[in-house]
Amino acid sequence: MKISLTVNGAQRAFDVHPGDTLLEVLRREGYKGVKKGCGAGDCGACAVLLDGRAVNSCLVLAGKADGSEVLTIEGLSKDGALHPLQEAFLDEGAVQCGYCTPGMIIASLDLLTHHPDPNEEEIREGIAGNLCRCTGYTKELRAIQAAAEKMREARHG
Ligand code: FES
Numbered sequence: 001m002k003i004s005l006t007v008n009g010a011q012r013a014f015d016v017h018p019g020d021t022l023l024e025v026l027r028r029e030g031y032k033g034v035k036k037g038c039g040a041g042d043c044g045a046c047a048v049l050l051d052g053r054a055v056n057s058c059l060v061l062a063g064k065a066d067g068s069e070v071l072t073i074e075g076l077s078k079d080g081a082l083h084p085l086q087e088a089f090l091d092e093g094a095v096q097c098g099y100c101t102p103g104m105i106i107a108s109l110d111l112l113t114h115h116p117d118p119n120e121e122e123i124r125e126g127i128a129g130n131l132c133r134c135t136g137y138t139k140e141l142r143a144i145q146a147a148a149e150k151m152r153e154a155r156h157g
């Protein structure tokens with residue numbers, strides 16, 4: 001079957017099998033920033049924005065996403081400039097092996113889009129579905145706080 005998705009702003013058509021997950025289709029089509037960890041909804045490595053909300057793409061059948069808008073980590077930078085979340089993760093040393101990072105940043109983007117000034121507990125909740133084996137989460141927390149501040153400043157000029 002054919003499905004049509006808008007991925008990172010570009011409309012595209014994909015041939016998919018009925019059992020294909022969105023994760024499988026995205027990786028097959030070159031969006032390798034979308035990581036496969038557990039494949040079962042437990043780690044958050046495969047998170048993408050689907051119509052503006054973070055989902056684990058390993059749990060979404062590609063056929064069900066037909067007609068949707070998808071944002072992957074590849075779509076975050078603009079004109080070669082990193083998104084404030086990407087910059088903050090680098091600045092705070094929140095990227096070690098990096099495997100969890102795309103999913104963590106996508107979950108954080110969802111959080112900050114809907115909740116621009118979260119407290120620490122709200123940030124922890126926002127990334128509760130994203131496992132990181134390397135960092136202990138403190139650096140991610142700091143990075144998300146720093147990015148939130150930058151994004152608020154940008155919004156208010
Ligand atoms: S690969 Fe999807 S949640 Fe782990």
Ligand code: FES
Pocket residue numbers: 094095096097098099100101131132133134135
């Ligand atoms: S940086 Fe390695 S799993 Fe998070």
